[in-house]
Structures are given as C-alpha cells and as structure tokens.
Amino acid sequence: MNTELREFLRSRRAKITPEEAGLPTLPGTRRVPGLRREEVAQLAGVSVDYYVRLERGKSVNVSESVLDALARALRLNDVERAHLFTVARPTRRARPLPPQRVRPGLRLVLESLPDVPVMLVGRRMDVLGVNKLAAALYKDFDAAPPHERNVVRYMFLDPAARELYVDWADGARSAVASLQFYAGQHPHDPQLAALVGELSVRDKDFRRWWADHDVFRHGHGSKKLHHPVVGELTVFYESLIPREDPDVMLSMHTVEPGSPSAQKLRLLASWAASDVDAEQGVDSVPELRGS
Structure with a gap:
C-alpha cells in the first residue's frame, strides 16, 4: 500500500x-x-x-x-x-544512504564570504557546515553534538529558536514541510524515521503539522529575526543547489543595503569576528545590545 x-x-x-x-x-x-x-x-x-x-x-x-x-x-x-x-511512483527500498561529506570547494565558499551568513544543508535538513556569521546569527552547529546538527530539530527542541524567530510558527511549519518533501524522495531513510519519531513524541506542534502533509522547498524568501545581540532585523535567503551535489543546499542570507538590518548585521559580524569567549555571552558586548 x-x-x-x-x-x-x-x-x-x-x-x-x-x-x-x-x-x-x-x-x-x-x-x-x-x-x-x-x-x-x-x-x-x-x-x-x-x-x-x-x-x-x-x-x-x-x-x-x-x-x-x-x-x-x-x-x-x-x-x-x-x-x-x-x-x-515510489522507488524500491534503497540501500542505506552513505554519510554526507562537504567538498573542500564548498567549505571554501563558507570561508570566503565572511560578511554573509552561509549554511550548508543536506539530507533531512542536517546542517553540514556554517560560517562564523551564520553561527552567530543562528547557532554554531559545527560545535554542537552531531545529532543536534539539524534545522528541524533546532526549530522545535532548542528554546533559542523560538526566541530568535519573530514568527516562529511560520518558520517551524516551513521546516516541517521541507522535511515532508524530503520524505517523499527518500521514504526509506532510517535516520529520517528516527528524527520524525523523536520530534513527534517530544513536540505536539511538530506532530500536528507533520500530519498535515504540507510540502515546501526552500528557494528564496525573507524572515524577521529578533537576535539577542543586535535586536530585530530582516534577512533575505537564497537557496542554491550545486549541480554535482543535489542533496546539498547552499543557504545564503542577505540584507537590504543601507537598511537598519544591514547595520545590525555588520555589528553582528564584528562581534562574531572577535575572539569573545562563548561563556561570556552577550553581556561581553553591551554596546551592541538593543541596537
């Protein structure tokens, strides 16, 4: 069936x-x-x-x-x-998917754009890499335990995500719908089943929205964020898929030139570029708070 x-x-x-x-x-x-x-x-x-x-x-x-x-x-x-x-037209049960690796060229893309938050997102919306500014804007996924490096998991299980997104429900539903689209392409992925099972048990919103069977594919758009360091800003995203890596998405975030959001992103870049000890948190840069 x-x-x-x-x-x-x-x-x-x-x-x-x-x-x-x-x-x-x-x-x-x-x-x-x-x-x-x-x-x-x-x-x-x-x-x-x-x-x-x-x-x-x-x-x-x-x-x-x-x-x-x-x-x-x-x-x-x-x-x-x-x-x-x-x-x-479902495919027959496929072999287990091999672990994804970030090509050196894609890693260089992350490092070559210090003024633009860039994320590499793979299967199941696993985060394969972030540059320093993306880590400051969202979360340092590279430093997180491997099982926590996932956009959907972050949206539902990390309290910081609910504080960051001005319209958290809209962002969370889009994440669920993106995962649903992936599920249609890889219905036999055991790691997908484990992720959906965990989130369904731990979050009632995820469970309800997963049952809606909405689908979404990230292309481009905008989102409003309330960052704990620089305050509220609007970012635009563009999602690019490398021709040789169709299971990888390069997510780049920009702001309107000359806007208050552009100023705040520059402030965040300055903060991210400093060697502030992570344990000091936002209190180490009081001049940026509420900007």
Whole structure:
C-alpha cells in the first residue's frame, strides 16, 4: 500500500472548497472538509472507482496524464505537483544512504564570504557546515553534538529558536514541510524515521503539522529575526543547489543595503569576528545590545 500517496491526496482534497474548485454549491451540510472523492474524480476526468483506489494507496503504474489531471483538480503548486509525482511512483527500498561529506570547494565558499551568513544543508535538513556569521546569527552547529546538527530539530527542541524567530510558527511549519518533501524522495531513510519519531513524541506542534502533509522547498524568501545581540532585523535567503551535489543546499542570507538590518548585521559580524569567549555571552558586548 502506498501510504504516502494516500495521505497526501487526502490532505490536499481536504484543503479545497467546492467554490475554489469551480463547482456549484449545493444546499445542505457537507460531511467532509473540502472536496468529496467523486468531485475530485469529476474534476480530474477519471472514474470514481479509480480515484478511490488511488486515494487508498493502491495505485499501480499511474500515468503522467492522470497525475497532471489530479494536480490541476487539486490546484497543486509546483512543489506539491513534484511531490505528487514522486510519491505516486515510489522507488524500491534503497540501500542505506552513505554519510554526507562537504567538498573542500564548498567549505571554501563558507570561508570566503565572511560578511554573509552561509549554511550548508543536506539530507533531512542536517546542517553540514556554517560560517562564523551564520553561527552567530543562528547557532554554531559545527560545535554542537552531531545529532543536534539539524534545522528541524533546532526549530522545535532548542528554546533559542523560538526566541530568535519573530514568527516562529511560520518558520517551524516551513521546516516541517521541507522535511515532508524530503520524505517523499527518500521514504526509506532510517535516520529520517528516527528524527520524525523523536520530534513527534517530544513536540505536539511538530506532530500536528507533520500530519498535515504540507510540502515546501526552500528557494528564496525573507524572515524577521529578533537576535539577542543586535535586536530585530530582516534577512533575505537564497537557496542554491550545486549541480554535482543535489542533496546539498547552499543557504545564503542577505540584507537590504543601507537598511537598519544591514547595520545590525555588520555589528553582528564584528562581534562574531572577535575572539569573545562563548561563556561570556552577550553581556561581553553591551554596546551592541538593543541596537
């Protein structure tokens, strides 16, 4: 049984109203949120029995044309459409994934951009490396125990993340949705299963949002942070994937030139470049606090 396909189709169907799908609204109370199965089948141009089999995870060699029709009927965005195609055609159980290594060239990229916070993110949103400014902006993942070097784990289990993000819930949900997208590509990753299991047990928000089956792929955007050293600032991120390392994402953070955020990032860079003992914390630089 294709559990991923079943849960994804159910979750997408529940998010669309008949009005959004262009269907007439009939009198009476609907017993299900979103569209009914027969309505999705009608919109996709397939039989109800066939769609029911798909939603029960009993698909076999589903065609590209049917998946395209379902994507249109369910109004999927590009990321959701890609996820649908992935989970509808699962690969056989793969061999264990080898540990990821950071190529020397990518490590040089981190070290060559001292004025830009840069992170290398790998499978399961594991953090493979950060430069000094990214460590100061978020967390020194390189110095953390190996099992803590993960963006999603940081978002839910490190109290500092909840203080850093002005809209923590939005950032946390995006992290969960990114992990869900990865799960569609690597459903048999045992380390993924262990991570999801731990977070599901330890955090009710993660457990609830994981069950939503939303998917997200980091590309570009912005986020507001309230940093304990320099105060509030807005950063923009661009996510780049090296051609030879498709399982690695280079996440670069910038600020608008001449803005208050740019000034605060320069202050943070000065603080990060100093050899302040980590145990002294922000009290060692009182001139930056509340800037």
